[in-house]
Amino acid sequence: MLFNTREFLLFFPGVVLFYFVLPKRIKNYWLLACSYFFYMCWEPVHVIYLLFCTAVSFLAGIVLDKNRDKKGNRAFLALFVAADFIPLFLFKYLGFLTESINTVLSGIGIKTLPGVSWLLPVGISFYTFQTVSYIVDVYRKETEREKNPFQYALFVSFFPQLVAGPIEHSHDLLPQLKKERPFSYENFRKGMITMAWGFFVKMVIADRISVIVDTVFDDPARYGGWFLILGTFLFSFQIYCDFAGYTTIALGAARILGINLTDNFKAPYLSGNVNEFWNRWHISLQRWFKDYLYIPLGGSRKGKGRTMLNKMIVFLVSGLWHGAAWHFVVWGALNGLYQLIYELIKPLFKKIKKDKSVFYVLWRAASVCLTFVLIAFAWIFFRSKNIETALEIVRSIFTVHNFHVLFDGSLSELGLTGRSLICAAVSLLILVVMDVMKYRDISVGDWILKRKTILRWAIYIILFTVILIFGVYGDSPEQFIYFVF
Amino acid sequence: MSRKKLILKIFIALCMVILIMFTSSYLFVNSIVGPTNHKDVYALEKNSIDVLFVGSSHCYCGFSPEVFYEQTGVKSYTLGGSSQSMLSCYLWTKEFYERQKYSTLVVEAFSIPMSHGDVGNDIHTLASMYPSKNYMEMALTYKRNCDKVIFPILCVHSEWDRIDLREIVNAYHKENLGYVDIHSRAGEEYTESVLKGDKDADDYLGFTYLDKIVDFCNQNNIRLILVKTLIASNESDRWDDAYHNKVSKYAKEKGIEFIDFNDPVYMEDAGLVIAEDVAADLRHLNADGAYKTTTYIGKHLYGE
Numbered sequence: 001m002l003f004n005t006r007e008f009l010l011f012f013p014g015v016v017l018f019y020f021v022l023p024k025r026i027k028n029y030w031l032l033a034c035s036y037f038f039y040m041c042w043e044p045v046h047v048i049y050l051l052f053c054t055a056v057s058f059l060a061g062i063v064l065d066k067n068r069d070k071k072g073n074r075a076f077l078a079l080f081v082a083a084d085f086i087p088l089f090l091f092k093y094l095g096f097l098t099e100s101i102n103t104v105l106s107g108i109g110i111k112t113l114p115g116v117s118w119l120l121p122v123g124i125s126f127y128t129f130q131t132v133s134y135i136v137d138v139y140r141k142e143t144e145r146e147k148n149p150f151q152y153a154l155f156v157s158f159f160p161q162l163v164a165g166p167i168e169h170s171h172d173l174l175p176q177l178k179k180e181r182p183f184s185y186e187n188f189r190k191g192m193i194t195m196a197w198g199f200f201v202k203m204v205i206a207d208r209i210s211v212i213v214d215t216v217f218d219d220p221a222r223y224g225g226w227f228l229i230l231g232t233f234l235f236s237f238q239i240y241c242d243f244a245g246y247t248t249i250a251l252g253a254a255r256i257l258g259i260n261l262t263d264n265f266k267a268p269y270l271s272g273n274v275n276e277f278w279n280r281w282h283i284s285l286q287r288w289f290k291d292y293l294y295i296p297l298g299g300s301r302k303g304k305g306r307t308m309l310n311k312m313i314v315f316l317v318s319g320l321w322h323g324a325a326w327h328f329v330v331w332g333a334l335n336g337l338y339q340l341i342y343e344l345i346k347p348l349f350k351k352i353k354k355d356k357s358v359f360y361v362l363w364r365a366a367s368v369c370l371t372f373v374l375i376a377f378a379w380i381f382f383r384s385k386n387i388e389t390a391l392e393i394v395r396s397i398f399t400v401h402n403f404h405v406l407f408d409g410s411l412s413e414l415g416l417t418g419r420s421l422i423c424a425a426v427s428l429l430i431l432v433v434m435d436v437m438k439y440r441d442i443s444v445g446d447w448i449l450k451r452k453t454i455l456r457w458a459i460y461i462i463l464f465t466v467i468l469i470f471g472v473y474g475d476s477p478e479q480f481i482y483f484v485f
Numbered sequence: 486m487s488r489k490k491l492i493l494k495i496f497i498a499l500c501m502v503i504l505i506m507f508t509s510s511y512l513f514v515n516s517i518v519g520p521t522n523h524k525d526v527y528a529l530e531k532n533s534i535d536v537l538f539v540g541s542s543h544c545y546c547g548f549s550p551e552v553f554y555e556q557t558g559v560k561s562y563t564l565g566g567s568s569q570s571m572l573s574c575y576l577w578t579k580e581f582y583e584r585q586k587y588s589t590l591v592v593e594a595f596s597i598p599m600s601h602g603d604v605g606n607d608i609h610t611l612a613s614m615y616p617s618k619n620y621m622e623m624a625l626t627y628k629r630n631c632d633k634v635i636f637p638i639l640c641v642h643s644e645w646d647r648i649d650l651r652e653i654v655n656a657y658h659k660e661n662l663g664y665v666d667i668h669s670r671a672g673e674e675y676t677e678s679v680l681k682g683d684k685d686a687d688d689y690l691g692f693t694y695l696d697k698i699v700d701f702c703n704q705n706n707i708r709l710i711l712v713k714t715l716i717a718s719n720e721s722d723r724w725d726d727a728y729h730n731k732v733s734k735y736a737k738e739k740g741i742e743f744i745d746f747n748d749p750v751y752m753e754d755a756g757l758v759i760a761e762d763v764a765a766d767l768r769h770l771n772a773d774g775a776y777k778t779t780t781y782i783g784k785h786l787y788g789e
Binding site: 006185417418419420457460461464465468469470471472473474 | 491498501502505506509605632638639640642643645646
């Protein structure tokens with residue numbers, strides 16, 4: 001069940017209504033049942049893998065807690081983490097692995113292995129990481145093991161964040177789930193306006209510009225040069241709006257139910273360097289990699305060379321996490337490379353004084369633009385079907401000089417009408433303004449909620465009407481990009 | 486906040502949502518630039534129409550009530566809609582009859598293969614219907630899509646860049662009685678009829694609703710004629726032998742007249758020439774073709 005469908009618009013109010021009407025002791029059972037129903041709307045049989053990960057990690061909690069401070073606990077940890085990763089490996093990486101081995105084998109003339117291609121269960125990468133974090137946290141004594149299996153199952157399957165995160169730490173989410181959460185009008189209002197903003201970002205911006213992005217990236221040989229540059233920049237916004245839109249809706253939905261989830265995005269495209277970008281983009285995943293990969297690898301404690309290597313490993317794994325294909329690995333490697341270069345020139349950045357001088361403003365603007373261009377360039381490898389296509393796009397960007405297409409009406413060939421292009425441009429402008437506010441830690445939602453009733457309701461009505469009319473939805477709504485990871 | 490106040494606020498919010506959806510639906514349906522004229526039905530003088538033409542765009546480009554009146558002195562109305570399905574034709578046939586006790590119904594047969602049970606095709610025409618038992622029947626027929634029937638904005642919102650608010654004002658001042666004229670021509674290279682062979686077609690959902698139209702006409706003593714206007718193209722989604730044979734067979738079984746102007750006999754009788762009388766889009770009749778077709782139907786119904 002996608003958030004941007006009428007099924008969800010019927011499902012969610014039903015969940016909320018019964019949640020607050022039901023007696024306290026069965027509220028979480030209701031949420032658990034709804035979460036499983038939500039998940040089973042995709043492919044009912046895939047619930048087996050969700051149950052498997054839940055059972056393995058719950059059992060791991062018991063065993064690791066029982067053997068706390070005993071020898072061999074580390075082996076249990078490795079065993080349970082490996083077991084937890086089994087479904088993810090089978091569904092996401094086995095096919096990729098056999099395909100890669102087959103490429104090598106066929107190259108040297110040896111008989112290849114049979115190919116594997118299974119339908120990837122929705123959200124498997126997210127809930128696997130969340131359950132692994134619980135196992136490791138129990139081992140590290142950073143969280144108490146959960147004794148109630150139903151409570152734990154809800155932690156794994158809580159529907160707003162089940163299929164595309166945010167990936168939550170058990171010590172953040174479990175205590176909230178256990179706490180009594182009576183109806184709060186404040187939470188309801190904040191949740192509603194957060195969800196509305198999420199729907200705007202996804203349906204009005206992401207799904208509108210996706211038309212241009214798909215047109216350009218599906219036929220890069222036809223749309224060369226500036227078409228591809230435009231497509232690349234727009235894809236940067238599309239993936240941001242798509243994923244941030246999803247997360248915002250998830251945050252709002254959870255807020256209505258009295259749960260605070262991690263905000264995954266904090267105006268990432270206003271970052272002044274690549275390091276800052278990754279502190280503002282998909283925050284819960286970056287935190288996961290930091291806590292469970294980067295720091296165990298030694299983090300920055302073992303010298304500059306090792307720090308750089310660790311960062312590169314993290315980004316390569318991050319690339320693989322996003323997709324089992326070589327172009328995702330290249331995307332990760334490219335971002336890792338940016339990090340290494342940034343590590344080398346970081347002292348230069350530190351010398352620049354943060355003040356209100358013209359020089360600093362220009363420096364800041366230039367660094368934001370450069371960071372955006374670098375990140376957008378890497379997205380080419382993310383969006384392309386394979387490395388060959390990505391390289392073809394890069395070649396075209398640097399060799400085809402057709403700047404005029406931006407002004408001679410050629411843009412109307414890309415699938416959007418003139419009015420729709422204006423709509424996309426205005427929406428993106430609104431997004432930038434909102435992001436500037438967010439970057440400065442100004443909550444527009446809070447600002448709206450403090451206004452007088454008439455103004456507040458006028459904003460609600462305008463937002464609803466804009467989504468209703470300008471939103472892209474229908475019988476086959478656009479998927480969320482991160483659902484396939 | 487007290488529970489009463491909360492419920493009141495939620496109630497007001499829901500009312501506003503419904504109000505916005507109704508208002509925007511009304512504005513969209515009535516202001517998207519298009520040739521459908523279903524909303525005009527309610528502005529007609531009661532019982533002033535004797536012949537009704539229904540069907541898709543092939544219908545509204547094919548039958549001119551003005552020409553029909555010139556030729557026969559009988560008033561008619563063309564109730565065609567872009568890609569209008571037989572379900573929509575059926576419901577509008579009944580809705581129209583509530584106000585106009587017409588004696589003859591001409592159904593343009595292209596709507597039969599056009600019917601896929603998809604509300605998207607029909608929403609522009611159906612949304613113009615006033616609340617009535619036919620409207621209810623439509624909502625119940627579309628079950629899964631009844632939200633789109635009740636709030637057409639959910640279906641037509643993506644056409645926001647085609648709205649022209651002047652259409653709302655102009656809506657009831659159209660004098661063409663549903664006919665849309667085209668002045669281009671197919672061209673000399675189009676000479677052959679689309680009917681060439683003897684293949685057969687699958688069953689269409691459209692026949693289900695054509696059955697209902699037949700029953701309705703029998704109950705109310707309405708003369709029913711199936712007509713297919715002349716076309717020039719022979720693409721699979723248009724009209725060909727398969728469609729022709731299927732409809733011919735159906736018409737024979739039900740004892741209904743069927744005139745397919747793609748049949749060389751009818752084409753010659755009506756004086757139709759593909760190159761001259763079909764529009765450049767190869768699907769619709771141009772003004773000359775509509776004149777000849779309407780004249781032929783007029784003579785067929787009321788004699789010389």
